[in-house]
Amino acid sequence: MGPPGAGKGTQAKRLAERFDMDHLSSGDIFRAEKDSGSQLGRKLGEYMSAGQLVPDETVVEVMAGAITRCTAAGGLLLDGFPRTVPQASALDEQLDKAGKPLDAVVVMTAEDDLIVKRITGRRTCGKCGKIYHLTFMPPRKDNVCDACGSELTQRADDTEQVVRERLETYYKQTEPVIAYYRDRDGLKVIDVDGGGEADDVLAEMVVEFDKLRANC
Numbered sequence: 379m380g381p382p383g384a385g386k387g388t389q390a391k392r393l394a395e396r397f398d399m400d401h402l403s404s405g406d407i408f409r410a411e412k413d414s415g416s417q418l419g420r421k422l423g424e425y426m427s428a429g430q431l432v433p434d435e436t437v438v439e440v441m442a443g444a445i446t447r448c449t450a451a452g453g454l455l456l457d458g459f460p461r462t463v464p465q466a467s468a469l470d471e472q473l474d475k476a477g478k479p480l481d482a483v484v485v486m487t488a489e490d491d492l493i494v495k496r497i498t499g500r501r502t503c504g505k506c507g508k509i510y511h512l513t514f515m516p517p518r519k520d521n522v523c524d525a526c527g528s529e530l531t532q533r534a535d536d537t538e539q540v541v542r543e544r545l546e547t548y549y550k551q552t553e554p555v556i557a558y559y560r561d562r563d564g565l566k567v568i569d570v571d572g573g574g575e576a577d578d579v580l581a582e583m584v585v586e587f588d589k590l591r592a593n594c
């Protein structure tokens with residue numbers, strides 16, 4: 379769990395590779411479902427293109443399908459889900475049914491101002507998809523992709539106003555989910571400061587994951 383820009387997606391991907399877990403990113407799964415052209419995918423597409431939040435029952439339906447398809451030996455790592463308490467309780471039911479209870483919840487945090495700086499500085503190559511950052515990973519030549527020479531663009535919703543709105547939504551919706559998990563006996567909650575260097579943050583999480591695995 380963590381606000382947009384805390385580095386959740388990047389770290390989840392690296393952790394999943396390292397521990398042989400299926401990485402279930404809700405964003406990726408939604409896009410794949412949408413592109414599949416299924417009835418559920420078309421419904422999702424309507425919400426997404428209108429910039430609306432996808433209703434809990436639709437989110438759960440899509441994610442439950444993805445969870446049942448997981449086979450990795452190391453288990454699964456959910457990224458960007460659940461975002462609301464109703465989603466969390468529906469997830470509990472699904473995992474109970476599958477006999478795969480949650481072992482831990484990782485909570486990443488970062489200062490709002492740092493998040494704004496990280497997200498508003500992002501630039502993407504329209505052609506090859508390489509991602510840059512004006513401050514943290516600038517291209518060699520202004521606004522030009524190092525890899526393919528194409529122009530870099532900023533995503534329309536990577537503006538300060540949109541980021542601050544997304545943060546508000548996150549705090550309002552997702553903090554109660556974190557509280558829901560903290561209240562549960564026997565569930566480990568790992569708190570991580572996502573404000574540091576990505577490699578240091580990863581190293582910190584690897585230590586915690588190693589401990590968890592040793593106890594499994």
Ligand SMILES: [Zn+2]
Pocket residue numbers: 503504505506507508523524525526527528
């Ligand atoms: Zn490029």
